[in-house]
Amino acid sequence: MPRIQAPSVAEHHARQRRALLDAARALLAESAQAPSMAAVGRRAGLARTSVYQYFTSAEELLAAVVADVFPDWAGQVVARVAAAPTPATRVWAYVEANVDLFTSSEQAVARALTQVVEPRMLRGPMEEFHARLQVPLRQALADFGEPEPETIAELVDSLIVQASRAAGPADCTEAAGARNVTLARLRRLLGPYLGLNPMAED
Structure with missing residues (x-):
């Protein structure tokens, strides 16, 4: 033994x-x-x-991976939002944390899971993941004074997804390139709304 x-x-x-x-x-x-x-x-x-x-079995192992990754990813984002000191910086922390996930090896894990795991196995964890993330984002927006936190939260998520997908190889000459390009674009869009310096370093 x-x-x-x-x-x-x-x-x-x-x-x-x-x-x-x-x-x-x-x-x-x-x-x-x-x-x-x-x-x-x-x-x-x-x-x-x-x-x-x-x-x-391999199927049971993949199911365990699904059950593991989504709470892990959500926990990373929620913790970073909670650590930010003001409503505006909490919103931006949410953006940064999600971009970090999108531009890390974890995104490759997410893509792989959509290819090797049955959709029904992913549906529930993905919905729970999205719902859990919306809570701190909507609260931060409400604390910021946003009159439509639910709608704006969905728009922020859409911007993160689109900006992350738009950062292609031509934009990225180093490992951190995709992250930097994506965050710079999002800061130009959201910085004025949140009262952040659009040109600040992340």
Whole structure:
């Protein structure tokens, strides 16, 4: 039996499961294909047979990835919004956090999941993800004095998606290029509304 390098068996299992989920996410981002159990085990440093102790099939593993990534992404955005000191900066923190997700390897994970997971499996988590994010954004807009926070929140989301998609290879000569281009464009659009300096560095 492998040596348990954790305070308890339960924590050991939690760490191993976490390693498998992280490995699956990394492989999805790299290949945009459903990873095999053997590949996930190799990436996590576990034998293929050990993977089956945590997930009975590749489908169950992918379902676990779906259940893991959306709350993780939402938590990242919500935490950054909560840390901002004013309503205007909370709105901008929401924009920055979402752009960071769109321009990171996590977006490759999201694209891969839409290709390898059945739509019905994604629908619920995606709806919950969107609904959870709308709460702090709408509250920040309401605190900012926006009379139509629900409508403006939807428009802000649309701007983020469109601006992120519009930052193509021609705009980006370095790894951070897509993020910088996208945020610069969004700041020019939203900066005057939020009272932020349109030319400030992010």
